[in-house]
Amino acid sequence: MAAPGPPAGVRPQTLLLTFLGKAVLGRDIAVFSGSYLAVMERLGISEQATRSTLTRMVNHGLLARHRRGRKMYFGLTPQAQAVLAEGEHRLWRAGAVNRDPDGRWTLLGFSLPESRRDERHLLRSRLRWAGFGLLRSGMWIAPGRVDVSALLPDGQLRDHVQVFYAEPAEPAAVGQMVRDAYDLSAIAGRYQQFLRRWDTPRPLPAAPDDLARQLWLVSEWLLIVRDDPRIPLRHLPPNWPAVTAEEIFRHRHNQLNPRVQRILDQVVDAVEVSAAG
Template sequence: MSGEQRTIDVPVPRSQTGPSPQHLLATVLGEYLDSADAALPSAAVIAILGEFGISESSARSALSRLTRRGLIVARGDGRVPVYHLTAAAIASHHTHMRRFLSFGARPPQWSGDWTMASFSIPSSRQASRHAVRKALSALGLVGLYDSVWIRPGTDAEAVRTALSRTLHDVGGARWSVMHVRFDEEAGPHGPAAAYDLAGLASSYRNFIERYADLRVAVRDGRVDAARALVARTSVMDSWRRFPEIDPDLPEHLLPAPWPRRQARDTFLEIHAALGSPARERLVEVATPHWPDAASWITFFTAQ
């Protein structure tokens, strides 16, 4: 075997479902552009998304959708427009990125307090029952029992608002929102029973396994610039799910060993190491269509 470095045999896992072109474009622009003054030609966007196997028609559709959502604005003479991230979109993405990068860094501050929502809905109003469960799930609550839902902490205002908005016109419906503590918090009938912690642990272990080869390749310097962009975006797209599905319970309620730390270390190592080569690849791909690309393209790092 020659001493030449190998860079073509390292698998670059994608997320399990795969991001939509719109989601992918928002992620890439948010991670690598940091100024609303950057004027991005559509041809550069098409070339960038082509790195991820996105067709030209899908890339143009993603641009249109992000424009309609107000995340980017089109400027120019109308014939050959250029696109700018809005200042609000940049600020929002920075907030999300700080959350993704800091999630799991330290145990939550824990007072033992929980927010509990309890409701009673006539059996004939199944649609209302479904609407309540959907609203509470969106706020991070889970069902401890059929009509008793909980989440850690004491911030209950949004829960009260959701229940009032969903049930105020439902005849016979009643609901309460309470701050509670469990007498046997860590016991078999405590709040942890409401969560699928075994399933969450399995998701973390799958993440670790899926990116194990890539992590080794990063350490060995076998991920070149041509592949760093897709690899870095893949690991971010996979990791960003966890702050949404992990309730961040205190350690004494978690089964041991809990794999989140190892998963987080895997994510951070890959994301940090591939920032510079991913930027290099973006500049290379965009410059033929955007001569000023190197002046504007950067990459997000943990502070």
């Protein structure tokens, strides 16, 4: 039985990375191409889409090919290990709920001429990815102390950006500042949608097995938390849905884990490879 369709934004590469994080990260192994096909078929992804995604990930430096006789295996590159390690950190250590009592914020302003419109668009995308919200024209804010240097690899771009770390003069006004800079309804809506899917007695009943359920679960959750600016909980509306959603995510993941491991032992054909590739 085919799995239900993916939540919006969950692409085949996202699902493959989730599988790699589960089955390969931290182990010096490469996985047979047929195992990838078998896993992705459970998720309703066609053989053609899986093969093209594997090829694209090789071309982008995320996977390395390892031939053993007539069989082709794919293992992680250092670049992929770094991407997956960052995802693991966001999932299990940073989490969705920010209870940090630190009252500092990062303020960022930039000004780029019309002739550099593409760079301006790229910078805005990077800022939103890093948790910044647009407070007003030219001023962006993010909770905590953000290392902005990683967002500005272009030295010329740095010349047009000013960064400050500060605390609000009127702490009581932070709630309004947050509502002005972020679309809280949209953020809450994604957690509420997650809860509708997973906070049920039997989530995804059409999924073929618990491996498919767990890969859907982790992929969907990671996309949500990566887009969440992690505003401190004390500045958010009461009963913020991320709190319950994170509890459900961890409960479902742990609940599925024993059966998932047994399935992986059956479907994953792997060979050892050196850490250097």
